[in-house]
Every structure is written in structure tokens, then in C-alpha cells.
Amino acid sequence: MTLSITQAFQKNEVSPKDLISNLESHFDSHEPDVLAFIPEENRFERLLKEAEELLKKYPDVNNRPPLFGMTLGVKDIFHVDGFTTQAGSKLPTQDIQGKQATSVTKLKNAGALVMGKTVTTEFAYFTPGPTRNPHNPNHTPGGSSSGSAAAIGANLCDITLGTQTIGSVIRPAAFCGAVGFKPTYERISREGVIPLSPTFDHIGIFANDIMTAKQIASALLENWRLENWDRKPILGIPNGKYLQNTSEAGLKHFEEVCKLLSTNYQIIRVQVMDDFDEIKSRHDAIMSYDASQVHKEWFDKHEALYSQKFSDLVKRGRTVTNYQSQIEARDEFRNQITNAMDENQIDVWICPPAVGPAPKGLESTGDPVMCLPWTQIGFPAMNIPTTKNDEGLPMGLQLVGKWNADESLLAWAEEIEKVVRKI
Known part of the structure; x- marks a missing residue:
């Protein structure tokens, strides 16, 4: 409107x-x-x-x-x-x-x-x-x-x-x-x-x-380049522990979208992120340490004004002693995903954008786990709305491109949107 x-x-x-x-x-x-x-x-x-x-x-x-x-x-x-x-x-x-x-x-x-x-x-x-x-x-x-x-x-x-x-x-x-x-x-x-x-x-x-x-x-975007691709991207599904975080309803919807896409695109399933528990703990260690540094003066001055969740984050960050090694592990993780894409000629990963549809209740904002690895390595990602479930709640598809390939991701996403979007 x-x-x-x-x-x-x-x-x-x-x-x-x-x-x-x-x-x-x-x-x-x-x-x-x-x-x-x-x-x-x-x-x-x-x-x-x-x-x-x-x-x-x-x-x-x-x-x-x-x-x-x-x-x-x-x-x-x-x-x-x-x-x-x-x-x-x-x-x-x-x-x-x-x-x-x-x-x-x-x-x-x-x-x-x-x-x-x-x-x-x-x-x-x-x-x-x-x-x-x-x-x-x-x-x-x-x-x-x-x-x-x-x-x-x-x-x-x-x-x-x-x-x-x-x-x-x-x-x-x-x-x-x-x-x-x-x-x-x-x-x-x-x-x-x-x-x-x-x-x-x-x-x-x-x-x-x-x-x-x-x-x-x-x-x-810095250094924006106008790109229009005349070829279709090769899509990759990140099989393994990462995908297993999806709920039954979320996974069912994802497989339905994959089936729809398979009539138009080549899709390759690749085993990645077998160390997903380590990836998650690394993210929290780096993030909590960073937050403790950003909020140091404010927290020292106004601790009582912070929520319990944020206070816990800052205090957890103050106990992190292996920050630099975690950063190095993050860099290696980025290299692993880049290599997996190159070796399998994958242009875009496809995966669920969330565990499932929006949970009931307002006390929580839902689990961000399906976005975590892509944020950690800094790759471009997007959500395309696809349909609504039986409760009228939107569902979507997450696309993840290569480092600095934002223009390609957006160009390809515009075509993928035409295939998967029903709302």
C-alpha cells in the first residue's frame, strides 16, 4: 500500500x-x-x-x-x-x-x-x-x-x-x-x-x-556494482548438524521449497559444519566479550538499569580469555565455507531463515540459530517470504551468497523470488 x-x-x-x-x-x-x-x-x-x-x-x-x-x-x-x-x-x-x-x-x-x-x-x-x-x-x-x-x-x-x-x-x-x-x-x-x-x-x-x-x-553499499546474470546459480543445501536445528514444521516447509526450486535450478547437498556446537559457543564468546567492552563504562555506571539478560551477557564476556584464538577459528571457518562453495561450484546456499514460524508469546524473540553461522563469517544473506502456514504465519527461505557477492545474490534472488513466493 x-x-x-x-x-x-x-x-x-x-x-x-x-x-x-x-x-x-x-x-x-x-x-x-x-x-x-x-x-x-x-x-x-x-x-x-x-x-x-x-x-x-x-x-x-x-x-x-x-x-x-x-x-x-x-x-x-x-x-x-x-x-x-x-x-x-x-x-x-x-x-x-x-x-x-x-x-x-x-x-x-x-x-x-x-x-x-x-x-x-x-x-x-x-x-x-x-x-x-x-x-x-x-x-x-x-x-x-x-x-x-x-x-x-x-x-x-x-x-x-x-x-x-x-x-x-x-x-x-x-x-x-x-x-x-x-x-x-x-x-x-x-x-x-x-x-x-x-x-x-x-x-x-x-x-x-x-x-x-x-x-x-x-x-x-560501498562500491556497489550493477550486475545481471544470464546464468542460473547453483544452489547448495548445508546438510548436517546445522540443518538439524530446524523444527519439524520448518524442515517440512524447507523441503517443499527445495522441491519447487529443483524444477528450475541445480541443487547440491553438501555436508558442512560438523562442529556446529563449537561454532555456536565461539559466537557467544566473541559477542559477549565485545559487548562487555562496548558497555564497560555504561555498565559500571548503570548496572542496575540493565535487564538480567544483558547483565549476564556483559558478565559472561568479562570471563572470556581466549578471544584472539576464537577470532582465528572464525577466520578458518570462513575459509572452510568458501572452500566448500568453490569445490562444489555453489553460488548460493539455501536454508531455513528460522527454526520455524514465529513462536507464540512476546517474552522471547525466537531462536536465531539458523542465521548464526552466516553472520559469524560475514556472508551476505537474505530472506524471501514464501507462504503462510495453517495459522496464517509467514514462512520464508534464506539465501546466502559468497563474500562480497551481494550484487549477484540480489540479482539471483529476484529470479528465485518469482519461483518460491506465494504471498
Whole structure:
């Protein structure tokens, strides 16, 4: 809904007032049930003013920036001029402010209008905020980018920004029926974003379809290259302990999608990650150590204001003594996966984006385990919504590309989307 009215605004078919009035009506109807955004007084008065200023700056319909008029939700660990960063935390806000995120500046310069801040779990870890799944309010939207995923799932805005340190883009995208894209590590600047684990933190994007995700990626990714492949990718399934983490329902759906894809693509099953328990423990060791360093001063000053989950993370990180060897093991793991892809001529891994559909209840954001290894090695990944289960909850497919092959992944994903997407 939002993208169609935005396109009309881009073509001068509707006025700024019509655009914002339409957005406000939809927002007022759906946001109270979803709670994707941080409350803001006079949100739509501000947006109307900014839309009018944008139109005045770019009056020529043929000479407008690529994201002209697109509405943008920003996860509340990104600093944005004119907004207070709260980061889902009880810490004094004056202690955690900073300069506007580079990613936000790029999108604003490309013509995007900031709809507002979206709800995050506490400092992008596991303590959830109030956001609900737009497809069933009794189920989690996932996290930590809860509001960003739910905002797209509820069509509250055109595009959103999130982050992923374990599974905080791909998993909530799957739960909320959104396209989620996590690029290769550091291809989108992390400047101006409160870190959780600088070793693993990725900036990610949410959109309603891959075409829009590509448009946003081209504005954000460093050294973006336009690529169109005339060959189909060879798809790989990562057999073994990793895939065994999927629930019965999740695995059944994945096999159905694989069967659908097998009529159009070559699919190879490869045994990888036999040491998956070590991969998981390594991730926690590195992440907890990083978090303990990032939060050292804040935690020493405000320990009582942190949740139990985050306090445990920081304290666990302070006990890590083998950080450097864990980093070296991560690098070796990246080499192993690269070699497995090269030896089997795999272009893209396919796997479930989450253990299963969004779990019932709001006290947990679900298990990020199906995203963990790809985040650890920094490979580009995305979720494509596929269908809904019998309860009306979205299901998805995760695609993982090679290091720095983001453009190829997005190009191939656009074709794969045509095969697997039923919603």
C-alpha cells in the first residue's frame, strides 16, 4: 500500500498532503495493534513539512533522487538528527546519543523521508519491546529489529533499517513476511549505530520485495556494482548438524521449497559444519566479550538499569580469555565455507531463515540459530517470504551468497523470488 502511494507522489500524481494523509490513515488503523514505532508527537505534521520541502527541492519529476518520497523506519540504535536514541534501554538518554548514522544520511540524501524510530530489543540483544507480529499479535515479530520487520509486514512504511549480530534481520523478516537483506560484513557503514558486537554487527534492510531491497542496497553499499546474470546459480543445501536445528514444521516447509526450486535450478547437498556446537559457543564468546567492552563504562555506571539478560551477557564476556584464538577459528571457518562453495561450484546456499514460524508469546524473540553461522563469517544473506502456514504465519527461505557477492545474490534472488513466493 505505502509503495503505491509513494510512487504516485514521485510522479506528481498526488500532493504531499495526500501522501501524508494516506500514510497517517493506514498508520492509525494498524500501528496500535503492532506497536512497531517509538511514539512521536506530531509525527505526520513533521512528515508533511519534510515532504513539502523535498518537493520544493526537487520540482522536476525527471530529476529526482532514486528514493524520492520513500518512507523510512529506523531501528532505535541508529542515531538520527532530530530524534532521541533510546536503544530499548532504561539508561539515561543523554549518555547514549551520537552523530547521525552514515546509513541514514545516505538514504535521506537519496530522497527518503524518516517515518520515525522503530522498536528494538534492549541494545539489540534479547530483551523484547512491545512490538507484536503483524500477522498475529499473539506471536513474536522476532528481534532484535522487531519494529523494523513488523513495520514492513504491516505496510506502515516503504523501507526500514535494522541490524544483525546473530539473526536480527533475517529471522524477524521471516516471522513478519518481509524481505530482509544482510549484506557482507561492513559493506554498509556502521558509523552512528550503537554497537553490540563490532566483530559481528551488520547493518541490514527490510522491504516488501527484492526489487525495492536492491534499490536501497545500491544507495547504501560501498562500491556497489550493477550486475545481471544470464546464468542460473547453483544452489547448495548445508546438510548436517546445522540443518538439524530446524523444527519439524520448518524442515517440512524447507523441503517443499527445495522441491519447487529443483524444477528450475541445480541443487547440491553438501555436508558442512560438523562442529556446529563449537561454532555456536565461539559466537557467544566473541559477542559477549565485545559487548562487555562496548558497555564497560555504561555498565559500571548503570548496572542496575540493565535487564538480567544483558547483565549476564556483559558478565559472561568479562570471563572470556581466549578471544584472539576464537577470532582465528572464525577466520578458518570462513575459509572452510568458501572452500566448500568453490569445490562444489555453489553460488548460493539455501536454508531455513528460522527454526520455524514465529513462536507464540512476546517474552522471547525466537531462536536465531539458523542465521548464526552466516553472520559469524560475514556472508551476505537474505530472506524471501514464501507462504503462510495453517495459522496464517509467514514462512520464508534464506539465501546466502559468497563474500562480497551481494550484487549477484540480489540479482539471483529476484529470479528465485518469482519461483518460491506465494504471498
